[in-house]
Amino acid sequence: MSETFHEFVVQRSAALSRTAYLLTGDHQLAEDLLQTALARTYRHWRRIRDGDPEAYARRVMYHQQVSWWRRRRVAERLEPVPAERGGGDHTEDTTLRLSLMAALRRLTPRQRAVVVLRFYEDLTEPQVAEALGCSLGTVKRHGWDAVRRLREIVPDLVERTAARSGR
Structure with missing residues (x-):
């Protein structure tokens, strides 16, 4: 049993870690x-x-995050600006990433989970819907509300992302 679990952890930890972040x-x-x-x-x-153990792990992460969020209800924190690094100007990428993270933090936990997944x-x-243990309609509604909210919070995010990717 532990050998197959170990293989799962080795293969999927990086992706699950990004989702957790x-x-x-x-x-x-x-x-x-x-x-x-x-x-x-x-x-x-x-x-x-x-x-599908990965879907199970994602569902656990989502439910645990909601549980922590309900217990804490901590006010929004500002992240420090990353230190300058050599190798070119990454200001635009950093600004985009910080804007996106700040916008995601302003969504409800369920909206954020839908957007991330x-x-x-x-x-x-x-x-x-399967990962979150809810109906398809609930996923569609939270997704629609999240995208609408993101457009309100960061209206130029779509244009900046499209310009960055060359679209």
């Missing part, structure tokens, strides 16, 4: 979230290993 917006919280999700996944490994993890709406 996008859900929390904080590196330390993301590490805690991933560790909690992997511990719970391990507890149920015999039951889920033949199914749908657009970053590139899951279909039915896969997101």
Whole structure:
């Protein structure tokens, strides 16, 4: 049992870690979230290993993040500006990344989860519904509300992203 779980952790930890960071917006919280999700996944490994253990781990991360958010209700924190590094001017990339993270933090936890799973993890709406344990309609509604809210918060984000990717 532990060998197959070890293989799962080795193969999928990086992707799950990125998802955890996008859900929390904080590196330390993301590490805690991933560790909690992997511990719970391990507890149920015999039951889920033949199914989709990654979807199970994502669902655990989402539910745990919502649970932490409900307990904390911490005011929004400003992240420090990254230190300058050599190798060219990355100001525009950094500004875009900080704007996106700040905008994601202003969404509700469920809206953020839908956006992360749908657009970053590139899951279909039915896969997101399964991962979050909700209906397809709920995913569509939260996705629509999240995109509308992001357009209100950072109206030039779409244009900046399109210009950056050359579209």
